[in-house]
Amino acid sequence: MQNTNFLLLKKALEETIPCENPDEISTETQFFGVVQAVLKERLKYPKGSYMNLLYKFIANAGIGQMARGLNQKPRYDSQTNSTRVQPAGALINPLYAGWITSFIRTTLSEIINKYDNSIIISCTTDGFISNCKDLEKITPETNDLFSSLYYNTRAKLTGSGALLETKYVEPKGVIS
């Protein structure tokens, strides 16, 4: 059943709206330069080192700040040692925040729909639990609009592109 679905879907994807050339769609916005400069600095330090992780944190922090205080949820505040509704940050922008989260959701959806011949049991924000092998070798095909956009932008920012990365391998899992 799953294989039939996969073939039908593959056919549907091939017949669908052609994405002429994802390389020509620019994803550069006003934050591109800042993130690029910070990531360039990050690459000077070895992977896993303190400064490398600190620059990763700085580059990632801007995205979080754009959505800060949007959902009006009470959060723990270490200054007052109590929970309170978080106020909006200086970089708050619901449009950019919405765009970023939806882009990642869509890229992930595109990837799991494309590789659904393996079992995927859970998806969270930017990752999934699956029995796929050789994830690092997967590169977007020309018809994959969102994965190509993500892959190209990442290559522009860090100099090397990688679509997927194996974070953890569980040898005794439900689907292993």
Next chain:
Amino acid sequence: MIQPQSGKDLLESLGLEKIIRSYTALKIKFAFPSCVSYPNLPVRLDFNSIIFPLSGETFCTGSEFLLAMRLKCEITVLGGVYIPFQNSQTATERKSGVRVLREIPVVDPNLTELIDVYQSA
């Protein structure tokens, strides 16, 4: 503002690049073909739970709409907004980028050329 129309018409009138380089929010009615294993349109049940059904009515963004169209989903747009992003950086934004980067040398004493890298880009 986006008027009620079919998903196909909206895609033809706006085009791929315009939808990606903008914030587009839409209220839609949708039905995926049964061959789609992982439908990508979320439907909110209450404040904390969402499901991804094969058909329903929901709010979504431009990128989600595009992928759904690529998965051969039948979409009727009930309404929405289209807010394009700027194509180039203004002088004020450039200045605020430099201001953000100036804060960083506090954490890295060896850092000197980060702002030069940014300004030369």
